[in-house]
Amino acid sequence: MTARFHNPVDTRFGWGSLQELVSLTENQKVTLVTFPEARGLGLVNRIQDLLGDRLVHVIEDVQPNPDVAQLRGTYERFWQEAGDCHTVLAVGGGSAIDTAKALIVGTASGAFDELLSLLATGKPFTPPRSKLLIAAPTTAGTGSEVTPWATIWDAASHKKYSLHLECTWPTVAIVDPELMLTVPGSVTISTGLDALSHALESVWNINANPVSDTFAVSAISDILECLPLLSRDLSNKELRSRMALAALKAGLAFSNTKTALAHSISYEMTLHHGLPHGIACSFTLPLVLGLAWGHDEARDRTLQHIFGNDLHRAQDRLRNFLHSLNVKTEFADYGVTATQAQQMIDFAMQGARGKNFIGSRAA
Template sequence: MTDRFHNPVDTRFGWGSLAQLAELTEHQTVALVTFPEARSLGLVDRIQALLGERLVYIVDDVQPNPDVAQLRGTYERFWQQAGECHTVIAVGGGSAIDTAKALIVGTASGTFDELLGLLASGKPFVPARSKVLIAAPTTAGTGSEVTPWATIWDCASLKKYSLHLECTWPTVAIIDPQLMLTVPGSVTISTGLDALSHALESVWNINANPISDTFAISAIEDILECLPRLHQNLSDPQLRSRMALAALKAGLAFSNTKTALAHSISYEMTLHYGLPHGIACSFTLPLVLGLAWGRDAARDQTLQRIFGNDLLQAQAKLRGFLHSLQVKTEFTDYGVSPSNAEAMIQFAMQGARGKNFIGTQAA
């Protein structure tokens, strides 16, 4: 058996690496997609100074969990007013990068509803036109800068869409830990736990292999040690850099495996209970660890390298880690009854991500 690992993203990591935007976009016209606070933080002005007249369009009203209600207008204005630009730069967390991924996929009509129809069909498609994407995360967690996936929400209809095409792989990822210095504690925790989830989900995954494991194990060990320390010292540049690298490694791991059961559960928790993504996909990690343990000998070896040989101790360690960050770990903590939780788990196992979980076939 031959294991394969593929990631086409040109990845740049380092303090101050955002400055490379200037050389990366030479002789191009550029649109910027970012979050509302980017202006007050001076980030928009900094990018404007780097790009000068190349920066021809700005979207700076990205909201968490990009929803079709807002995306429709943003998408159609983008293609009407910036349809001729060459490159889109996404600077922000997962929501900014996901929004940018949706924007770069152009439909023949220029309408967002045409894109939704293509996504709803569930069939592969080649977009009528597309843009080059450069992604620069401002949080250590999403992994979206080195993966092709974007989640688009339709909260009014209690639906979500997963967008993933060849063109939604970023061409370049710039991971500049300096951009993460201003991230508040709650977001630092939530996004850091998203990264931990990505790494663990890539381990208890039917698509795992020794190459993805190498990235995942390193990411998990770093996050378990680093995130509580960072929570106590948010301005420490070394801890910010270490978390940024750990989140990148987690992103590389699941860029090849995709996520699994904890993420499948998280979509229901976000849609129906409004739980932020990082918490929604991490509070079940001790539970899912128990469901994964004993299902596959090779996966057990990898998990035991991280947590030791005793399942109960492993779950206790993971639960204690989450509790130390003030994250509750029971469904009932979030208003979900035991019967509803069991139904949610069974439903999640049948989802696309749930089917990646090593325990699903045996369930």
Template sequence: MTARFHNPVDTRYGYGSLKELVSLTEGQNVALVIFPEARGLGLVDRIQGLLGDRLVYIIEDVQPNPDVAQLRSTYERFWRDAADCETVIAVGGGSAIDTAKALIVGTETGTFDELLALLATGKAFEPARSKALIAAPTTAGTGSEVTPWATIWDSGSQKKYSLHLDCTWPKVAIIDPELMLTVPAGVTVSTGLDALSHALESIWNINANPVSDNFAISAIRDILECLPQLYRDLSNKELRSRMALAALKAGMAFSNTKTALAHSISYEMTLRYGLPHGIACSFTLPLVLGLAWGQDEARDRTLQQVFGCDLITAQSQLRAFLHALQVKTEFTDYGVSAKEAEEIIAFAMQGARGKNFIGSQAA
């Protein structure tokens, strides 16, 4: 069988690579989407200094897990006041990049509700207009800079929307580890575990292929070794670089496979229990590893390249890794009863991401 791997994102990696913005946006009007703390860190002024007059619009009130309640007014202001911007630059974690992906998809009327109605169909659509996206992550974990997906939340209705169009692939990804030096311990862990989940989820996945496996295996090995060290030494430039590259590799892996069961479970844990995404999609990894093991010989061989040949030892290794990062690994640790956990897992198996899991057919 022929394996196919495709990723159209022009990727720039290395310390100081944020300066690439100058050549990438030459002659363009640019909008910036950035997280609220960025101005206090001097990052807004730094980007303004790089871009000068071409930076004509700034959105800096991005919230975690972008919700329709806030996105609606931001979206409609953007299309009213910044319609002449050719490019949107997203600088931040997954929430900033997801927000930017929602903004660049223009509707006929310029209203956000029209976009929601299109998303609610669950089908691909051709946007009335769109803008180019440059993504520069400030955390090592999201992978959003090399994938087309964005998650939009509706906490009021306990729903989520998944945005995925040709235009939501970033045109360019800039992975500059210098942007990650000030990330606090909790966010470093949460986003790093998101990257670990991306890599593992791309392996126990019906869409896995040898190319995505290579990215995933390398990412997992790096994260298992590097993240605990970085947790204890947050200002270490070499460790920040290694985690940035590991997260990029994990993003490349799942850019072709999508995620699977752990992420499907995470959506319920975030909506119902308010768990941050990186923790919500990683605390079940030892459990999901056990559900995946034995489902497919080829997938087992890939997992065993990382964990060895004994499942119990593999699960123990993964739990010990998570516990060392102060992450609890049982549903009961998060106030979820055994019965509720069974219901969440069963429901997650039926979700779009759950159906990517190699064990979903046997469930």
């Protein structure tokens, strides 16, 4: 069979690569989307110095897990006040980049609820207008800078919307490890585990191929070695660079496969139990590894290349890795009973991401 790998994002990686903004935005009007702490960290002023009068609009109140309750006003103000900008620059973690992806998809009316109605159909559509997106992650984990997907939450209604259009692929990704130096330990761990989940999910996936595996296996190896070291030495530039590259490789892997069962479970854990995304999608990894093992010879070979031939040892390695980062690995640890956990797994298997899991066909 022919393996196909496609990623249209112009990716710039390296220490100090944020400087690339100067050449990338020539003769453009730019809107910055970032997180509330960015100004205190000097990041907004730094971008202002790089862009000068090209920077015409700043949105700096992005919250974790972008929710419709806040996004509605942000979206409508953006299109009213900065509708003539060319490019949206997202600087932050997954929430900032996901927010920017929602903002760049313009509706005919400029109303956010029109966008929600289109997303609720679950069908692809071509927006009447859109903006270009440059994504510069400040965390090593999201992968959103090299994927087209964004998740929009509606906590009040216990729903989520998945955004995925041709225009939501970032035009450029700037992966500058220097931006990650100030990330606190808890976020470093959570986002690093999100990257590990992305890489593993792309392996036990019906859409996996030798090209995506190459990125995934390398990312998994790097994260298992690097993340515990980084958690104890947060200012280490070499470790920050290694994690940034590992997260990028994980993002490239799942940009072609999408995620699978662990992520499908995570949505319920975030909506109903309040778990941060990186923890919600990683605490089940030892369990999901066991569910994946034995369903596909090619997938088993890839997993065994990483973990060896003994499933129980492989699960123990993952479990001990998570425990070393103070991440609990049982549903009961999060107030979920065994019955509820099984119901959640069964439900997750039927979700769009769950159906990507190689074990879903046997479920």
